[in-house]
Amino acid sequence: YSITGVGTVPVGRVETGVMKKGENVIFEPAGASGEVKSIEMHHEVFEMAEPGDNIGFNVRGVGKNDIRRGDVAGHTSDAPTVAKEFTAQVVVLQHPGVITVGYTPVFHCHTSQTACTFLDLTSKIDPATGQPLPDKPDFIKTGDAAIVQIKPTKPMVMEEAKNIPPMGRFAIRDMGQTVAAGLCLKVTPAK
Incomplete structure (x- = not known):
């Protein structure tokens, strides 16, 4: 719940x-x-x-x-899963610059609003096939879809979207706008 x-x-x-x-x-x-x-x-x-x-x-x-x-x-x-870290698939909807490792916007998931840090940009996703591309990106920008590793700055509940979709989807907000959206693929529990 x-x-x-x-x-x-x-x-x-x-x-x-x-x-x-x-x-x-x-x-x-x-x-x-x-x-x-x-x-x-x-x-x-x-x-x-x-x-x-x-x-x-x-x-x-x-x-x-x-x-x-x-x-x-x-x-x-x-019990609900408290995430130490999680792997997510994100789509950058609108961002004035580029997103790199270390970027820490606010993730809106269920009723939680928690700042989370991009730890790793694992791979971009080929828009034609939906498959991960082999080269590790240095950054992602508007229009890109990617697999990323995320770490919440404080404890938050996150579930894998395939198990409980409403608890595994999120919007990423920064500068007064929604910059990206995504879903959780895999959670590393805090305990």
């Missing part, structure tokens, strides 16, 4: 799985966990919530200061 953590109760959209009253959930990267006491939609109380539901919920033992916007809740048995 992707959670925004606004106000006195966490609110968000169930992206995958089913949340049931009485089960234990964990918020990552905060690490706070507890039992779901109640689930509300449109001021009505429900026993469970399914993908697509926008809910507010109470968790016993988790206060409003324990979690923040961008945290993701999941079952304690299958």
Whole structure:
């Protein structure tokens, strides 16, 4: 589930799985966990919530200061993945210059807004075939698609797009505009 953590109760959209009253959930990267006491939609109380539901919920033992916007809740048995690094496929939509190793724009993924650093430009992607090109690029620019290695500057949840698409897609923003978009191919977990 992707959670925004606004106000006195966490609110968000169930992206995958089913949340049931009485089960234990964990918020990552905060690490706070507890039992779901109640689930509300449109001021009505429900026993469970399914993908697509926008809910507010109470968790016993988790206060409003324990979690923040961008945290993701999941079952304690299958906790959301906190990424140490991740491999992504990105498309540069509009950038006034070039993107090189070390570039650190803000990645918008689910409800998280986290600055992330380009660690490596692995390969450009041939637009005709969709296959990686053999030569390692020194930079990428507007119109390029590439496989890149990314490191968040602080803990953030990122899932592989093939497993949970809404939690593995992102927009990259800088200078007040969306400069690139992409999807996560592989995550190196922080723990």
